[in-house]
Amino acid sequence: MKRSVYVFIALLGLLTIAKFTLASETINPAPPSKDEETLWKLERAYWQYVQDNDLSAYSNLWHKDFLGWPSVSDVPVHKNHITDWITAQTSKGLVFKTGEFKPAAIQVTGDVATVYYWITLQWLDKDGRGEARTLRITHAWLKTGNDWQIIGGMSMPEPETPRK
Secondary structure, eight states: OHHHHHHHHHHHHHHHHHHHHHHHHHHSOOOOOHHHHHHHHHHHHHHHHHHTTOHHHHHHTEEEEEEEEOTTOSSOEEGGGTTHHHHHHHTTTOEEEEEEEEEEEEEEETTEEEEEEEEEEEEEOTTSOOOOEEEEEEEEEEEETTEEEEEEEEEEEOOSSOOO
16 A cells, blocks of 8 residues: 555656646747747848838848749739839838737748748828738748748738637
């Protein structure tokens, strides 16, 4: 009987340790890799370049063979049309303002990465008015040497009501 009690206490102790170990992994996920950190910085820089209307720096983020489907386009576009959505607004005198950047997920596999996030943005008129809207962004990045460039992507407006 004594031995059964000791076995029970030992098992209870192991289960408690396992529970706290799993809980700490959930609370403290693995730190991001160097590539993940770099990609998140590049994604934030992307929006800063748009806000600064720095089309040259913005264009340098894109791979020469890019193909993607921005939410503002009826058809997929190549790199030579990647700034069209910006110039279509700035030509009307609107100014871009970036808002909340909310990472969703990232996966790096060798020299390819997929990045998902939400971005809230506004195009402001001369009086500083403009509707805030949130987009879901997907970018596929390709690493060539030490540099990452966007090779594919897609965006869509965040629905008014959350999906279930």
